[in-house]
Amino acid sequence: MEARANPGSTARVVPTRDRWRQASGVGLLLLLAACGGGGGGGGPTSTPVAPLGWQQGVYKPASGFANLCASPRTGTDPATGKAYLDKLGGVLDENNWLRSWSNDLYLWFGEITDQDPGGYSTTAAYFKVLKTMAKTPSGADKDKFHFTYPSDQWYALSVGGSQAGYGADWEVLASQPPRSVVVGYTEPGSPAEAAGLVRGDAVIAIDGIDMVNSNVQSEIDALNAALFPSATGQSHVYTVQDPGAAGTHDVTLVSANITTHPVQDVKTLATASGTVGYMLFNDHLATSEAALVTAFTTLAGSGLSDLVIDIRYNGGGYLDIASEVAYMVAGPGPTTGQTFELTQFNSKYPNTDPVTGQAITPTPFHTTTQGFSTTSGQALPTLNLPRVFVLTGHGTCSASEAIINSLRGVGVEVIQVGSTTCGKPYGFYPQDNCGTTYFTIEFRGVNALGFGDYTDGFSPQNEPPATNGSFVGVSLPGCSVADDFSHALGDPAEGRLAAALAYRLNGGSCPVPATGIGLSRSLVVGTASGGIELVPPFRPQQQLRLPRPQSLPRAR
Numbered sequence: 001m002e003a004r005a006n007p008g009s010t011a012r013v014v015p016t017r018d019r020w021r022q023a024s025g026v027g028l029l030l031l032l033a034a035c036g037g038g039g040g041g042g043g044p045t046s047t048p049v050a051p052l053g054w055q056q057g058v059y060k061p062a063s064g065f066a067n068l069c070a071s072p073r074t075g076t077d078p079a080t081g082k083a084y085l086d087k088l089g090g091v092l093d094e095n096n097w098l099r100s101w102s103n104d105l106y107l108w109f110g111e112i113t114d115q116d117p118g119g120y121s122t123t124a125a126y127f128k129v130l131k132t133m134a135k136t137p138s139g140a141d142k143d144k145f146h147f148t149y150p151s152d153q154w155y156a157l158s159v160g161g162s163q164a165g166y167g168a169d170w171e172v173l174a175s176q177p178p179r180s181v182v183v184g185y186t187e188p189g190s191p192a193e194a195a196g197l198v199r200g201d202a203v204i205a206i207d208g209i210d211m212v213n214s215n216v217q218s219e220i221d222a223l224n225a226a227l228f229p230s231a232t233g234q235s236h237v238y239t240v241q242d243p244g245a246a247g248t249h250d251v252t253l254v255s256a257n258i259t260t261h262p263v264q265d266v267k268t269l270a271t272a273s274g275t276v277g278y279m280l281f282n283d284h285l286a287t288s289e290a291a292l293v294t295a296f297t298t299l300a301g302s303g304l305s306d307l308v309i310d311i312r313y314n315g316g317g318y319l320d321i322a323s324e325v326a327y328m329v330a331g332p333g334p335t336t337g338q339t340f341e342l343t344q345f346n347s348k349y350p351n352t353d354p355v356t357g358q359a360i361t362p363t364p365f366h367t368t369t370q371g372f373s374t375t376s377g378q379a380l381p382t383l384n385l386p387r388v389f390v391l392t393g394h395g396t397c398s399a400s401e402a403i404i405n406s407l408r409g410v411g412v413e414v415i416q417v418g419s420t421t422c423g424k425p426y427g428f429y430p431q432d433n434c435g436t437t438y439f440t441i442e443f444r445g446v447n448a449l450g451f452g453d454y455t456d457g458f459s460p461q462n463e464p465p466a467t468n469g470s471f472v473g474v475s476l477p478g479c480s481v482a483d484d485f486s487h488a489l490g491d492p493a494e495g496r497l498a499a500a501l502a503y504r505l506n507g508g509s510c511p512v513p514a515t516g517i518g519l520s521r522s523l524v525v526g527t528a529s530g531g532i533e534l535v536p537p538f539r540p541q542q543q544l545r546l547p548r549p550q551s552l553p554r555a556r
Contacts, residue, residue, distance in 0.1 A: 054116060067087055069086045071435070073086045136455045137456060149439070167192040167193060168192035170182075177215065184199060195252065199487075203238055205238075206238055207236055233254065238251050243486050264490075276307070277306070284318045286321075290372075296380070296382075309390050309391070309403075312391050312395060313396075317399050324366045325403055330384070330410065334410040339448040385412070390414060397424050401422070405454065408451075415478045416460045417503065419460070423473060459474065459480075460476060481510075499511055
């Protein structure tokens with residue numbers, strides 16, 4: 001994933017190596033606007049000269065440029081088990097491939113301003129302009145989800161759910177000095193958990209550098225490197241303040257290969273009006289399938305009256321897994337023969353999936369496992385519930401939103417407690433070329449009623465406008481409630497879970513919403529005053545579909 005800068009500046013490209021997002025679910029990079037280029041170079045050269053054979057608006061097939069690389073890889077591609085297809089080429093070949101590939105598959109290909117591929121010194125710089133620059137009704141970018149990832153790291157992350165980091169989910173409560181960065185949760189068995197970090201711990205300093213007030217570029221670069229380690233074995237001293245405590249203490253974190261546990265804290269809660277199930281669901285990774293089947297099997301035997309799914313930090317992933325979740329919530333009654341989601345590509349492909357070559361048909365509500373991390377074809381457990389409560393934030397994105405949208409499409413009531421979701425009814429197929437995996441929006445999804453227009457997200461019905469007055473998303477029943485870092489996730493006293501429990505007991509009443517919960521999802525660009533840059537609210541592995549035997553499963 002790339003850091004993004006304001007149009008008049010360049011920013012260092014910093015790959016994410018840990019879970020990081022704003023309290024609303026948006027990611028953070030501590031980057032000042034003054035920071036210089038890097039990560040492979042900047043924008044157009046000063047006097048671009050069109051290469052021979054290039055004409056504006058005329059596109060050669062992308063296949064003619066594929067795998068022609070400035071730095072060809074050798075050895076075996078772990079994604080295919082075969083030798084890499086790379087051959088010696090150059091940056092221009094890679095840029096020409098990007099140009100033709102984007103024109104062919106990008107959902108809004110007609111909104112790309114065709115620019116000379118020879119005028120860009122790096123693929124990273126050229127890829128940034130191969131997208132629409134239009135805005136949503138809220139003023140946010142229409143395309144907030146345009147990014148790249150090193151192919152080897154993407155493969156390890158998406159298939160195994162692992163990446164270098166500490167196992168801490170960083171949340172940003174204040175993006176300008178005095179900054180506030182806290183722990184959202186920790187992964188079981190991770191260095192962060194072993195060091196005693198808990199939800200709500202505030203990061204005061206790293207290696208003696210002031211996290212709260214520093215405005216020195218070199219120090220901010222060092223904070224970046226510490227928060228998002230590029231490899232395992234990197235050691236940093238964090239000064240943290242426990243929730244509600246006055247003093248601070250130091251913990252040493254050593255980066256390791258972190259495996260995500262996508263389903264946690266599955267439990268039942270006894271209430272005066274029946275048993276309520278709860279689960280924390282953080283990722284639609286392949287590994288989540290087996291864990292979800294286990295969780296729903298356990299809950300199915302508990303005589304539930306209601307279910308609360310905590311997806312406030314779930315940025316999405318495999319749509320097939322989202323379909324399984326929706327089916328396990330609703331059961332066969334409302335879902336039999338119904339569409340979970342219909343995929344729509346650009347106008348060049350009204351009937352055929354351009355990546356798989358298959359006819360476009362609706363994705364059903366899956367009634368059996370799809371074989372991501374458990375045996376394919378097993379009957380899924382069901383709860384047969386007419387409604388479901390979802391705890392959301394701005395990190396609730398894509399496949400997580402598809403669960404909400406698909407259930408609403410078949411008449412299952414979805415009650416939303418938290419804040420506006422990220423707004424991503426779009427998806428893409430990851431595409432490797434020359435060691436970089438590219439993600440460009442290729443399709444949109446609509447539910448059984450043909451609805452998929454939630455580019456500004458879903459919002460609880462009483463959510464106030466953002467502090468800047470920006471538009472809120474599609475209104476759902478429920479309550480606007482700020483994220484509560486003073487209680488553990490799954491604690492019945494935690495603000496969002498408590499509000500959901502009270503809503504069902506008190507006839508739909510809500511606590512008074514805090515002002516400013518509807519934070520703007522447009523980018524907040526770093527400034528010389530020490531601001532931090534917020535980038536789109538998703539982690540790379542949470543937006544796409546990866547090849548599996550006999551198919552190319554889409555994801556978001």
